[in-house]
Amino acid sequence: xxxxxxxLLFDPPPPGQRYECQRCGNCCRxxxxxxxxSEEIGAIAAHLEIPEALFVExxxxxxxxxxxxxxxxxxxxxxxxxxxxxxRLQEVKPAQCRGFPxxxxxxxxxxxxxxILVPADPTVADS
Numbered sequence: 001x002x003x004x005x006x007x008l009l010f011d012p013p014p015p016g017q018r019y020e021c022q023r024c025g026n027c028c029r030x031x032x033x034x035x036x037x038s039e040e041i042g043a044i045a046a047h048l049e050i051p052e053a054l055f056v057e058x059x060x061x062x063x064x065x066x067x068x069x070x071x072x073x074x075x076x077x078x079x080x081x082x083x084x085x086x087x088r089l090q091e092v093k094p095a096q097c098r099g100f101p102x103x104x105x106x107x108x109x110x111x112x113x114x115x116i117l118v119p120a121d122p123t124v125a126d127s
Contacts, residue, residue, distance in 0.1 A: 008104035019101045019115035025085035026112040027100050031077030033063045033070040036094050041069070043092040 013019055036044070045055035059080060060069040071094070072080045081088040087097070096104075101115055 024114040029078040
């Protein structure tokens with residue numbers, strides 16, 4: 001069972017506001033699982049113009065929980081698809097990445113993340 005979004009927010013934005021990503025890339029440098037679903041695997045493989053099986057073989061690993069796949073990391077712990085401060089998967093990045101820090105965050109995240117508070121606009125999707 002997946003916890004409710006509100007239980008994943010250590011520091012939710014104030015009512016009527018949301019955090020807007022500044023594309024600093026800092027969240028992409030934290031080591032850990034970046035979970036990918038079957039649908040996301042298909043979208044990422046298509047974006048990279050490679051077969052899904054090859055994407056899974058070369059760019060994913062078993063999650064720490066052993067309950068699915070996660071993107072691989074570089075030796076320094078940052079996301080394999082981070083290129084400087086640019087995400088090579090920006091157009092198709094996983095929901096976990098798109099949701100940070102509005103759908104989930106953790107204690108201390110503000111010390112690294114450069115997201116800014118802006119008025120909430122329900123017509124704008126997260127970065």
